[in-house]
Structure formats: structure tokens, C-alpha cells
Amino acid sequence: MLDELAVARPSLLVVDEAHCISEWGHDFRPDYLRLGAAADALGRPTILALTATAAPPVRDEIVERLGLRDPALVIRGFDRPNLRFAVERFNGEGGEERKLRALADHIAAAQPPGVVYVATRRQAETLAEALCGPELRAASYHAGMKGAERDRVQERFMDGDLDVVCATTAFGMGIDKADVRWVAHSEVSELRGYAETEGCRRAFILSYFGEPFEPPCGNCDNCESGRVRAAAAEDALPFVVGARRPRAVGRGRRPALRRRRGGGAVRRGRLQDARARGGARAGAARPA
Numbered sequence: 283m284l285d286e287l288a289v290a291r292p293s294l295l296v297v298d299e300a301h302c303i304s305e306w307g308h309d310f311r312p313d314y315l316r317l318g319a320a321a322d323a324l325g326r327p328t329i330l331a332l333t334a335t336a337a338p339p340v341r342d343e344i345v346e347r348l349g350l351r352d353p354a355l356v357i358r359g360f361d362r363p364n365l366r367f368a369v370e371r372f373n374g375e376g377g378e379e380r381k382l383r384a385l386a387d388h389i390a391a392a393q394p395p396g397v398v399y400v401a402t403r404r405q406a407e408t409l410a411e412a413l414c415g416p417e418l419r420a421a422s423y424h425a426g427m428k429g430a431e432r433d434r435v436q437e438r439f440m441d442g443d444l445d446v447v448c449a450t451t452a453f454g455m456g457i458d459k460a461d462v463r464w465v466a467h468s469e470v471s472e473l474r475g476y477a478e479t480e481g482c483r484r485a486f487i488l489s490y491f492g493e494p495f496e497p498p499c500g501n502c503d504n505c506e507s508g509r510v511r512a513a514a515a516e517d518a519l520p521f522v523v524g525a526r527r528p529r530a531v532g533r534g535r536r537p538a539l540r541r542r543r544g545g546g547a548v549r550r551g552r553l554q555d556a557r558a559r560g561g562a563r564a565g566a567a568r569p570a
């Protein structure tokens with residue numbers, strides 16, 4: 283296959299969802315690791331790698347694994363001012379029940395279709411049952427179901443015959459549905475830092491992408507409550523980047539971003555800079 287492509291002498295190789303190449307990313311796919319060698323086999327055409335979600339360590343890994351030489355990094359902002367961030371707490375007695383009720387109220391008021399992610403198979407079934415009614419068509423989806431059953435739920439969801447799917451993470455791999463209106467997560471253990479921060483939630487999320495943000499933002503519950511002081515520093519990363527520990531890859535200090543008109547930024551020559559300094563410092567930019 284690659285040999286046949288190489289004969290055509292392609293001048294451009296485009297890698298979409300490029301973050302999938304990173305073992306630091308949230309969506310690592312081993313096949314992507316072969317893309318660097320594929321580029322070699324094709325005679326190293328110009329490579330365009332695209333992603334909408336890459337934190338700084340992931341960007342470095344994309345450059346590294348694709349073997350990009352003197353890459354131009356075009357980074358647009360990650361802030362979406364129209365998104366409002368807020369945390370509601372259901373602590374204390376009857377908390378689980380109150381949370382379920384609040385979730386059901388939220389879902390009833392929201393425009394379908396949507397997906398609720400839960401932690402366990404049991405929760406998926408319990409929630410789907412609780413939500414099902416004359417006004418709402420809900421079903422559960424989890425790895426404990428028979429394949430045919432799961433396919434049926436997925437088909438119904440894709441065809442618009444279901445308003446809500448209550449699912450474990452088994453659902454969603456390869457789901458491409460254009461009109462999903464919302465996604466809810468009933469368990470947020472991975473987002474504990476985000477939920478517990480007293481600072482600006484927007485700044486917290488943007489820090490994951492290495493994007494500085496000067497709070498207050500005026501569109502999160504902490505800023506609205508006046509809890510956020512101007513110039514409050516957020517030191518911690520919002521959540522752990524990548525659960526898997528990748529093999530050691532040399533990493534250099536990142537040169538400063540060069541601002542470009544239009545809000546984008548270009549970074550150039552990271553690898554060359556690192557090599558010129560006589561090798562990279564391993565793990566310099568890596569969170570614990």
C-alpha cells in the first residue's frame with residue numbers, strides 16, 4: 283500500500299486528530315505511532331498535523347513522533363467565552379439521590395439528544411430506568427451487555443429514536459453524531475481539581491493547554507460569586523495529562539511564542555533549538 287502511494291510521490295501528508303499519536307493524550311491510538319515511518323516511506327512529503335486538543339506535552343510529542351523538522355506551530359486560543367463553567371455540590375446525607383434528581387431535571391430541561399456518562403454498569407441501568415418516561419426515551423449502554431443489544435442501542439441513538447443514552451465509557455468510541463446537544467458526566471473523580479478549585483475555572487482549564495488567562499472571567503460560578511481575586515495564580519494542572527507513562531523522549535525548553543496577527547501564535551524550530559543546546563532535558567515540561 284505504502285509502496286503504491288510512494289510511486290505517486292505525494293507532496294503533502296495530512297494527519298488529522300494528531301493528538302492520537304501521543305501517549306500523553308486522552309485518545310492514544312497505537313496505529314498512529316507508525317505514521318512517522320509511513321512518512322519516511324513516502325519520501326518525507328510536507329506534513330500537516332491537525333488537532334483541536336493538544337496540551338503542550340502532547341504538541342511536543344506530535345512533533346517528535348512525526349519527525350517534523352523545523353515545524354511551524356500555529357496555535358489558536360482555547361478559550362470559548364460562550365461556555366459557562368459552574369460546579370454544584372451534592373454533599374451530605376441523601377447526596378446521591380439529590381444528584382440524580384438534579385441530573386434528571388437538567389436532562390428534562392435540555393434539548394435532546396444527549397449522553398450521560400456514568401462510572402459503572404449498574405449506574406447506567408439505574409439511571410436509564412429512572413429517566414425513562416412518556417417524555418423521554420432513554421437506554422443504557424455498557425460493556426456488560428450483549429454485542430447485539432449494544433448495537434441496537436447505538437443504532438437507535440444514531441437514528442434519533444433515543445433521547446438519552448446512559449453509558450459507561452464503552453460508549454462513544456467511533457460515535458459520530460452531528461446533533462448531540464449535550465454530554466453529562468455523573469462521576470467527575472478525574473476532574474476533582476477542577477471541581478474543587480476556588481479560582482477561576484476558565485483559567486484552570488486553559489492552564490491545561492498552556493494558555494495564560496487573566497481572571498476574573500465573568501462567566502464561571504467562582505468569578506460570579508466574587509471569590510476570585512484578580513491575578514489569582516493557578517499552579518496546579520487541571521487534571522492529569524495521560525495516565526500512561528510514555529517511553530523517554532527528549533524534550534527541550536520551549537522557545538517563546540511569537541505572536542502573529544489574528545490571535546494565532548507560531549513556534550518554530552523547537553527540535554533544532556534543543557539539539558543546538560547539546561540535547562534535550564528529559565521530562566522538563568512534564569507534569570507528575
Ligand SMILES: [Zn+2]
Binds near residue numbers: 503
Ligand atoms: Zn471565572
